[in-house]
Amino acid sequence: MYENRFTNWVRWCDRNVTEEVNYPGIYIVAVADEDISGSNFSWTTDIAYVGMTNSLKGIAGRLKQFDNTIKGKSGHGELIACD
Numbered sequence: 001m002y003e004n005r006f007t008n009w010v011r012w013c014d015r016n017v018t019e020e021v022n023y024p025g026i027y028i029v030a031v032a033d034e035d036i037s038g039s040n041f042s043w044t045t046d047i048a049y050v051g052m053t054n055s056l057k058g059i060a061g062r063l064k065q066f067d068n069t070i071k072g073k074s075g076h077g078e079l080i081a082c083d
Helices: 058-070
Strands: 025-030 047-053
Touching: 025 058, 047 058
Parallel strands: none
Antiparallel strands: 025 047
């Protein structure tokens, strides 16, 4: 329905390359077995998280918090180990 309002998929390591990342908005994180970067956004079962931010640092600030959490630093959330 609104797929054309999203940017193309971007690899995590390239997340700060697009101009749009500097603004508040909706962001979607997918964990895919294949490289989907560069392809048009589409709703897929690979989507792991949907969020939004109205932070002055834009989506880049929120994704930096996610990255800190992934690296074990304080950030957006808390990683919980599963046995």
